[in-house]
Amino acid sequence: MENINRRSFLKTMGTGAALCSIQSNRLFAHASSLTNTDKIKNKLPQWRGFNLLDFFSPSYYRKPTRPSTNVTTEEDLKWMADWGFDFVRVPIAYPSYLKFNPEGDKNKRITPDEIFNYNEEALSAIEELVYKANKQGLHVSLNLHRAPGYCINAGFHEPYNLWKDKEAQEAFCAHWEMWAKRFQHISPKKLSFDLVNEPNFREDMNDQFSKSYPVDGNVYHQVAQACLERIHKYNPKRLVIADGNGGGSNAVPELVGLNIAQSCRGYFPHYISHYRASWVWKNPDDAPPVVWPGKIDGRMYNRQVLEEFYQPWFELQKQGVGVHCGECGCYKETPHPVFLAWFSDVLSILSEHKIGYALWNFRGTFGLLDSDREDVAYEDWYGHKLDKKMLNMLQKF
Numbered sequence: 321m322e323n324i325n326r327r328s329f330l331k332t333m334g335t336g337a338a339l340c341s342i343q344s345n346r347l348f349a350h351a352s353s354l355t356n357t358d359k360i361k362n363k364l365p366q367w368r369g370f371n372l373l374d375f376f377s378p379s380y381y382r383k384p385t386r387p388s389t390n391v392t393t394e395e396d397l398k399w400m401a402d403w404g405f406d407f408v409r410v411p412i413a414y415p416s417y418l419k420f421n422p423e424g425d426k427n428k429r430i431t432p433d434e435i436f437n438y439n440e441e442a443l444s445a446i447e448e449l450v451y452k453a454n455k456q457g458l459h460v461s462l463n464l465h466r467a468p469g470y471c472i473n474a475g476f477h478e479p480y481n482l483w484k485d486k487e488a489q490e491a492f493c494a495h496w497e498m499w500a501k502r503f504q505h506i507s508p509k510k511l512s513f514d515l516v517n518e519p520n521f522r523e524d525m526n527d528q529f530s531k532s533y534p535v536d537g538n539v540y541h542q543v544a545q546a547c548l549e550r551i552h553k554y555n556p557k558r559l560v561i562a563d564g565n566g567g568g569s570n571a572v573p574e575l576v577g578l579n580i581a582q583s584c585r586g587y588f589p590h591y592i593s594h595y596r597a598s599w600v601w602k603n604p605d606d607a608p609p610v611v612w613p614g615k616i617d618g619r620m621y622n623r624q625v626l627e628e629f630y631q632p633w634f635e636l637q638k639q640g641v642g643v644h645c646g647e648c649g650c651y652k653e654t655p656h657p658v659f660l661a662w663f664s665d666v667l668s669i670l671s672e673h674k675i676g677y678a679l680w681n682f683r684g685t686f687g688l689l690d691s692d693r694e695d696v697a698y699e700d701w702y703g704h705k706l707d708k709k710m711l712n713m714l715q716k717f
Contacts, residue, residue, distance in 0.1 A: 360673050364559075364581050364642030367459055367676035368717070369400060369407030371647060373684070374449060378413035378466055378476045380421040381442035389684050394452055395702070396682060401456040404715055408458050409646055409678045410449065411465035411517055414495060415476065417442035429477040435468050435491050438498070447502070454510045461561065461646070461678075462499060463514035468492050472518045472567060474527075482543065483521050483535050489543055492516070497550040504554035512559035514583060514646060515547055518568035534566035537574030545578055552579075563646060564633075571632035576639050584633050586648020586666050586677060588626070591616045596653035610654060612662040623665045634673050645670055645677040649686040652693045660713055667717040679714070688714070 373390040375381070384391045400408070415430065419437045422428035450460045465471065469480045469488030480488040496513065503511055519540060524530035544562050551558055561581045565572050568585040575582065587593040592612060596604040613622035633643050648666065650659040670677060683689040688711055689704045698705035 360637070362637055362642055362674040363640060364644050365406075365459070365676065366671070366674050367407030367644060367678070368714070369405040369409070369458065369676075369678050370682040370688075371409045371411055371678050371680045372396075372449070372453075373411065373681055375410065375412040375416045375442075375446060376465060378415035380418075381416050381439055381445065383441070383445070389690065392449060392452075392682070394456075397453050397456040397458060399701075400682070401458060403711065406458055407461070407676065407678060408453050409461040409463055409514065410446070411463045412446065413466035413471070413476075414464060414468060415466065417446060427477075430479060432479050432487060432491070435479075436494065443502070450503070450506070450511060454506075459510060459512065461512045461514045463517055463563075463646070464492075464495065465517040467516045468495060470516060470519070472520055481522075482516070483519075483539055489546065492543065493547045493550045496547050497553070500551040500554040500558065508555070508557045508559050512561060513551060514561040514563065515544060516563065518563050518585070519565055520567045534570055537565065537572060540565060540572060541574045541578070544575060544580055548578060548580060561642075561644065561646070568647065571636050573636075576636070576641055581642035581644065582633075582636060583644050583646035584630070584675070586645050586663075586670070588629050589616065589621050592621075592654055592658060592662050593648075593650050595651060597651045604653070610658050612658050612665070623669070626665055626669055630669055630673075633675070637673065637675075643673075643675050645675055647680045648677050649680045652685045652691050656693060656695045656709070660709060664713055664716075667714070671717040677717075 372392045374392050376390065387393075397408075414435070417439055418430075418434065419439045420430050420434045446462075450462070453460045466473070466476065467482060468491035469478050469482030469485060471478070478488075482488045482492055496515070499513065519535045520532050521535045522530050522532040540562075544560075548560050551560060559581065560579070561583050562572060562575055563583045564570050564585060568583070569588065571584070572582060590600070591608060592610050594600045595610050596607045598604060601607050608617040610616055614620070637643055648663075650663060667677060679686065679688065681687045683704070685691055688707055689701065691705070691707060693707070696705075696707050696709070699708045700706070
């Protein structure tokens with residue numbers, strides 16, 4: 321989620337998010353919200369949990385030698401389970417499990433041949449994390465946050481474009497086939513695959529300032545279907561999830577009919593979720609003051625606006641598509657009372673439709689522990705700083 325430039329982010333998650341919602345409403349017949357929640361169905365469990373960032377960076381994998389914010393411990397997993405959570409999503413940058421090592425040269429470009437040069441030590445480390453989470457009763461969703469030919473973030477040179485190059489699509493499918501084979505005997509109740517994080521089409525995959533917009537729905541269908549077939553060769557029951565289009569905001573009607581669930585986001589409006597985030601605002605002082613509910617940058621935001629934003633996702637559910645919120649949360653700079661009020665409405669709306677969530681992240685600037693928020697009265701939790709008000713809110717939903 322971090323390290324995405326402001327121009328691209330605002331297009332994808334701000335104005336773009338609103339446009340995606342409007343576009344989706346044109347594709348779906350608008351329906352009034354259901355009042356009897358007993359009639360609402362979701363083919364996915366209402367999983368609740370966190371994103372784990374152990375393999376989020378494309379850096380060459382090295383076994384950790386000391387504690388780190390991005391290294392998940394067995395204690396972390398036990399605390400999640402003890403607090404009532406049952407789900408973790410693991411966003412992975414594929415270079416982290418390759419032998420490709422730029423050796424400090426950030427401009428070194430990976431070649432198509434190197435994309436299949438797997439690092440067994442890194443693959444085993446990912447496996448170990450899955451098994452540790454499963455041991456605590458947590459379902460694991462493996463996600464390619466950076467896939468061959470695509471990532472919503474800049475900072476790493478891809479040799480081709482997933483959304484237009486057959487070679488990239490073949491590599492993408494091959495990576496998922498590798499994981500499908502490796503985990504073929506793990507129960508679908510314990511492990512699912514989330515194909516690619518927040519699809520968006522960028523004209524120049526290596527230029528963070530190039531124009532970006534939602535992927536063509538038919539292309540997304542083609543790529544997802546090809547990948548699904550490769551995964552199901554090894555376990556026909558493996559659950560596969562596709563992130564929303566347009567950077568995660570837009571429900572994808574073109575995928576209805578495939579045996580694939582979909583994943584939305586809990587970052588709308590971005591003014592609140594990414595208030596003063598340095599990778600979004602070149603000058604954090606340019607971020608308009610945030611309130612909830614109320615006007616931000618001249619537009620009214622309230623619970624009704626949120627409900628309208630998520631309506632296309634509820635329409636997906638009515639068509640038999642499972643829905644989950646794979647990422648959500650709020651950067652540390654947002655005033656805590658504003659965050660709690662806004663996020664309580666987000667989770668309440670999702671919960672009323674039996675949609676679970678995964679907070680970005682567990683420990684860190686969006687997290688439950690060690691978030692470094694300056695306006696929180698933390699409680700000590702075995703040497704960590706626990707945001708107890710946030711924990712109490714999460715446990716309500």
